[in-house]
Structures are given as structure tokens and as C-alpha cells.
Amino acid sequence: MTDNEDETAPSAEVTLLLGPQTRLALCLNDLVRRRRKEFSAHxxxxxxxxxxxxxxxxxxxxxxxxxxxxxxxxxxxxxFSANSKxxxxxxxxxxxxxxVVQNGMLYPGSDVKLAQVAPLFEDVRLxxxxxxxPLDELLYFLPADAWSSRVSQTPWEVLYELSWADLISDIQDAFPDREILVMSPEAAVLGTNEVLHTLFPDMDLKDEVPGLRLPYLTExxxxxxxxxxxxxxxxxxxxxxxxxxxxxxxLKTKTNIDDLTSTLLRQRFLDDLAGIEKLSNVTLI
Structure with missing residues (x-):
């Protein structure tokens, strides 16, 4: 809610799943697609x-x-209407x-896109x-056609500099004072029920728990x-x-990322998570 909004006035409540196209995000999108007809009852x-x-x-x-x-x-x-969800x-x-990776950047131009989208939601609770x-996992599980040759030619030190924490800071710049929920792979497996309850309150989605965990676990x-x-x-x-x-x-065959680079990217991801936890108005699951 912005400073000039009347906090007592009813307004639409919107949860915006920004992506990117991680395994968990794709599962949640599929859930919305399959069960949207049930939502109105809740x-x-x-x-x-x-x-x-x-x-x-x-x-x-x-x-x-x-x-x-x-x-x-x-x-x-x-x-959208007063008190709608x-x-x-x-x-x-x-x-x-x-x-996902272009010109040594993570989703380049997304800051401009988000700055254009943000005003559309100024009158709702967002x-x-x-x-x-981890970047090596995201790149591996994405479809390979459009980006694989570009990523395979990107030096490891450039990949290492790509930061989720920096991207979230850009999102905060576009949407100041808005609540941001960040979900990690651990959220899909360890915090599955919390994710479902937070995004879809009052719905019984126990049958969706295995589906959200599936992409992150071996058979x-x-x-x-x-x-x-x-x-x-x-x-x-x-x-x-x-x-x-x-x-x-x-990993090497699809992305040209070797063991050492993969290890460094996963350590960078842990560093990013630590940085994200310190950001204001951000909740990490």
C-alpha cells in the first residue's frame, strides 16, 4: 500500500507470482491452471x-x-474489486x-519492465x-534451445557475479514498501505446506504436496x-x-558448466540467500 492510500478503505488483494521459470514456479503455475475453478468457492x-x-x-x-x-x-x-483476492x-x-542470461546479466531489462508494471498496481494490496x-540448476532444467549456446560461452566469473539478491533489490526499487516472498528449493520440499497455505489460504491442497516436491527429489x-x-x-x-x-x-553437456563452477554457483546462491534474509519487507521460505 502506498503512502497516499487510505489504509482503512477496502481494496483488491493481489498475489503476483513473478517467476522466474524455476521448477517450483512452474508447478505453482500448473496448480493455478488446473484448480482455478475451485478458487471461487474459497x-x-x-x-x-x-x-x-x-x-x-x-x-x-x-x-x-x-x-x-x-x-x-x-x-x-x-x-479486482473491494476485498477481492x-x-x-x-x-x-x-x-x-x-x-535468463544475456550480456552478462540476469534477466536484463527486467528493472525497466517492472517499473512499467508497478503503477498498474498502485491502488491494490500487492x-x-x-x-x-541455484543458477546452474535453473539453467539445466530450463528448455535448452534459445539460451544454451549463449550460456555455454559465458565465462564462469561472469556467471558467478549474477545475483538473485541484486535482482530482488531491483524489484524493491520498482515496488517500494510492498511485501516480497522469496521461495527457495527448500520451500518446495521442506516448506511445502507453508507455501500452499500462504499462497492459497483456506484451501485444502494436501494432494498438491507431492507434486511440488517431485521436481526437487530423486525417485x-x-x-x-x-x-x-x-x-x-x-x-x-x-x-x-x-x-x-x-x-x-x-550439466557439462547441456550448459558447459563444470564441477568447480557449479560448486561456486551454489555457494553464491547460499550467499545470496543470506543477503536476501537481511532485506526489509522480504520473507524467505
Missing amino acids: GFSGFQNRLASRTLRAAAADASTPLEVKRNQLAGAFG TVLSAINLLGTPSS RLVLSIE RGQEVLRNDLATAEAIDAVFEAHRLRPTSLE
Whole structure:
């Protein structure tokens, strides 16, 4: 909520899934797509990436239409109204998979795009959700066609400089004073129930827990946790022992990232998580 908003006035509540296209973000987008018809019974609406990203990009790029008119158009398209609750899965808003790494930058130009999108939400209660993972894993699990040759030619020291914490700082610049929720791979496996309850309150989504964990666990790990009766400590141990990561050969073949670079990127990710935890208005799961 901005400073000039009346905090007592009812307004639409919007959760914006910003992406990027991590395994968890893709799972959440699929959940929104499959179960959006059930949302209305629980008091909110959901829109998947194909519609949400396209609509927001078009509105942001439309310089000829007055801002207030564009806000009204979005309210009509997504059903914003006093006290309405909406989940927008716009996981291509930062950029498409082909733009993840360009010119030595992580989603270059996303700061400009977000600055154009932010005014569209000034009259709603907005929460931003970002799903991140180590860069070598993100690159490996993304479709390879558009970016693989570019990434394979990027020096390791350039990849190491790419920072999720810096990207989140850019998001904060575009959306000052807005709540930001950052979800890590641990959120998908260790904090699955918290993720589902936070994003889709009052819905019973226990049957979605295995699906969110699946992309981050080996088949053995999935089997161990299939009944979802394990304690938190046991789940942590399973994740440690059976986390799904590409082998050295798989990673090298697809991305040209070697073992040392992969190790450095994962350490950089841990450093980023530590930095993200210190940011104001940011919650890390």
C-alpha cells in the first residue's frame, strides 16, 4: 500500500507470482491452471501465466492509454474489486527462458519492465512472490534451445557475479514498501505446506504436496516421502540425501558448466540467500 492510500478503505488483494521459470514456479503455475475453478468457492480468483503475463506486458507497454483507464481494464480482466483476492501467475514477467542470461546479466531489462508494471498496481494490496534456485540448476532444467549456446560461452566469473539478491533489490526499487516472498528449493520440499497455505489460504491442497516436491527429489526421495507422514527432521534428511540435481556430465553437456563452477554457483546462491534474509519487507521460505 502506498503512502497516499487510505489504509482503512477496502481494496483488491493481489498475489503476483513473478517467476522466474524455476521448477517450483512452474508447478505453482500448473496448480493455478488446473484448480482455478475451485478458487471461487474459497473467495479468490487465479490466472495462469499465459494470460497474466501477456495481459500485464501489454498494459505496461501501452503508452497511449491513460494509467487510470489501464487500471480499470485490468480490474475488469482479473475481477479486482473491494476485498477481492487474486493470484496472478505471471512467471514470464521478468523475462522468457531465452532471456535468463544475456550480456552478462540476469534477466536484463527486467528493472525497466517492472517499473512499467508497478503503477498498474498502485491502488491494490500487492504481494510479490519470487521463486529462485541455484543458477546452474535453473539453467539445466530450463528448455535448452534459445539460451544454451549463449550460456555455454559465458565465462564462469561472469556467471558467478549474477545475483538473485541484486535482482530482488531491483524489484524493491520498482515496488517500494510492498511485501516480497522469496521461495527457495527448500520451500518446495521442506516448506511445502507453508507455501500452499500462504499462497492459497483456506484451501485444502494436501494432494498438491507431492507434486511440488517431485521436481526437487530423486525417485527414491519421492518414494520415501509419498505418504507425507515424515517429521520435519526426516524430510530434511531425505532432501539432503535425495535432492535431484544434474550429474556432472549432464550439466557439462547441456550448459558447459563444470564441477568447480557449479560448486561456486551454489555457494553464491547460499550467499545470496543470506543477503536476501537481511532485506526489509522480504520473507524467505
